[in-house]
Amino acid sequence: MEFETVIGLEVHAELSTQSKIYCTCSTAFGASENTHICPVCTGMPGVLPALNKSVVEYCVKAGLALNCKINQYSRQDRKHYFYPDLPKAFQTSQYDLPLCYDGYLDIDVPEGDPLDGKAQKSTYRKRFGITRIHIEEDAGKLLHGAGSTRIDYNRCGVPLIEIVTEPDFRTAGEVHAFLTMLRSILIYAGVSNCRMEEGSMRCDVNLSLRPGPDAPFGTRTETKNIASMSATVRAIEYERKRQKKVLEKGGVITQDTMRWDDERGLNYAMRSKEDAHDYFYFPEPDIMPIEVDDEWLGRIKASLPELPNARRERYMADYGLPAYDAGFLTGERALAEYFDDAVAAGAPPKSASNWLMSDFARLTNEHSLTWDALPLSPEDLAKCIALVESGKISRTSGSKILDAVFSGDTRTPDELVAALGLAQVSDEGAIRAMCEEVVANNPKPVADFKAGKEKALTSLVGQVMKASKGKANPALVNKLLRELLA
Amino acid sequence: MKITKEQVEHVASLAKLSLSEEEIERLRTQMGGMIAFADEINTLNVASVRPTTHAIAQKNVFREDGCAPSYDRAVMLENAPMQDGECVVVPRVVE
Structure with a gap:
């Protein structure tokens, strides 16, 4: 059976701020565990967040670069879930009023396999919709051991933008081309360094299959833990084939969250999260509404470089x-x-x-x-x-x-x-002398050339270049040899 | 609106809490009371009132981007029930 693949993306990018989103702890990557933490980013009772202004500016900048509309009146919301990487037990994010919405990117998508290493390919142009971009905080890092899990909260509170796309992708190649351009734009705009290997850009893939372009969308899965561009392609191909097999056997796809294991080249369903979408969002009372007036918006626009x-x-x-x-x-x-x-x-x-x-x-x-x-x-x-x-x-x-x-x-x-003695000898007299010597000492190629073997000249040019230790101007050598042999 | 036992259990499982039968019953009554109060508010006519999420009319309260020294790790880790000098330690989290 043939199916059409339908893919939508959720891309998280860490912003290039010095400090975290709600406190003055550093965002620098690679510090010793738990040395960039304070009561605010570890969710101690009674603390108050202070929103980093640059976070708003970077997000709006990303939105403008991705042709989004800007919600000039916006706010933050709490998204509740209980997991040890998030000590506050809620993530401060945005729900119904994201800073940016309704954008797009036009991409020249190369035909064929994006990982085959071929440089020059024919392309087709396609528009991919961007549903929204919002600001939120990153969570800490879990380090799983044998009997216990250790937690590093340095990343907790690092500012993120989450870019949600429309389900407009049909192939891994389209996703690869989109992510390549997105990464390039975010780096251009100075919004994020987008180092996938350091986790500063991460991509979750929502994928489903349907019998044809007019059929309703099938049940989708979400694949997480994708740590590079090429892994994205592999994870998509794997999940596409897995779903195809299930459907061809008459089975049904369950709405699972899959974890990609790039080393083993396979994915597996994470613990069922059937309740996970009960986030009980509500407006964050500790952060005042964000208003990006025309003047501020104009300044952000003016700060965008040529994309x-x-x-x-x-x-x-x-x-x-x-x-x-x-x-x-x-x-x-x-x-x-x-x-x-x-x-x-x-x-x-x-x-x-x-x-x-x-x-x-x-x-x-x-x-x-x-x-x-x-x-x-x-x-x-x-x-x-x-x-x-x-x-x-x-x-x-x-x-x-x-x-x-x-x-x-x-x-x-x-x-x-x-x-390094690299100056070319363009002194005609000196080169003519060398040419004459080479012609005198190489009767065989000389005879061959005179008999019409054009190729014999190459060998003579080589001899002159050797005699000049590579410094003779090859065009001049060519010209002089032809004169001598005429 | 009446709160069911299942609703209490659902919220408890989201919060990773295990509750005894008595606790469930007590919370069911308490939550029912809270929801009843919300229902009462819902009877008011607020057609002319703008949705409000904050008690004070302020906006754009920001901090300029910039770092200050973080807390001492040992001090921060004192708050954890279990730690190893570098990290907070919790029972193994299943994925």
Whole structure:
């Protein structure tokens, strides 16, 4: 039997604030257990929360970046549940008046398997609806042991936004493309660092199957504990196949919460939570209503940077870059800004793009560097490109300069050209002498070339390049050899 | 509105409480009284009153983002019934 897969997402992103949502404890990741806690974030009786203003601003910023409408009058609500990761026994969240609602993202979805590693694919454009975005607090971390559970409350009270989408996804590829763009936008906007491996971006997947696009939605399950983009794809494929098997055998899907185990590549139903949706929401009396007036909204709007989609269009329209280049360069804000700066410093856009996609992609990978921490300034990249394109050094020598700089050499490109002896010999007299010598010492290829074997020239060019220790300008060598053999 | 035994048991299970039969009966009567009071309020005509969630008309009470030192861990952990010097310890939580 064939089924259509219907997927909706709940994405949690930790906000990039210094302090927690209701207290002044630090949000820094990786501190010793329970060293970033206080009576407020551990829910001691009698404490009062003080809402962090930046949390509201970041959430509205995310909403604007995701084409949402903004509830200019909003408030917080208590969501009650009893679990040891939440010592207050309620999560301060938002219920019927989320800060943002009714947004969307237009995505160019690559065809086929998102994990097959193929870079360039044909795409189709699709709009995915965003139901709402609200602010809430994160819970603590449970560390399960043999007979007991230990609890670290450092994460308790770290501000989150929860982004809920419409059930608009039909394939794991669509989810992958959406999450990639969402992550990119949230990082661009400075709202979250979205490090899935540190848990600062998490995705729950609601999935159901139905016989066809016109059939009513089937019963859905919710899969949690997905810790990376690729795990999202695997978890979706697994759950889709599991439900398909059940339905084909005539069984029924129960509305379970599944936990994804990426190491074993399978999921299992968590303890039944049939009562879990009885959260007894009510308005949070300790937090005053939030009013984002036009003036404040305008300031938040003005603080948004140029977002990846707009930038992508600009690179294609203004610089004539291929879609693939534009997509690569706008994938991360730091990379896009580096590219912009290099172009502003005089680098031809397509050349800068080529260098970034080849040498830079390799070197950042080899040296485990992020795009915001490159050892070469954009001006020096423009300089390197100019050195190559003016024929002063070869493209290979350009790579050598980058290798040196990425390995910690702090000299400028000009100094490195001199120190490493990379200057190309473009002195026609010197190169002509070398060519003459090579022609004299290699009668066989010379004869072959004269007999019409075009390929023999390559071997002669190679000999000259060797004699010049790689410094001869290859175009000039080519030209002179042809003259000599004519 | 009358509160049933099952409703008391449901709320108790959400709160992870185990109650004796006498406790259930006592709470059933008490909760019934609270709901009856809410029913009484429901008879009022509030068509012209805006929904209110706070007693005082204030809005936008914020704190600027910024850190201050957290509490000493040992002090915080003193409040836990069980702890190991680093973490609060509870009976193993089943997932």
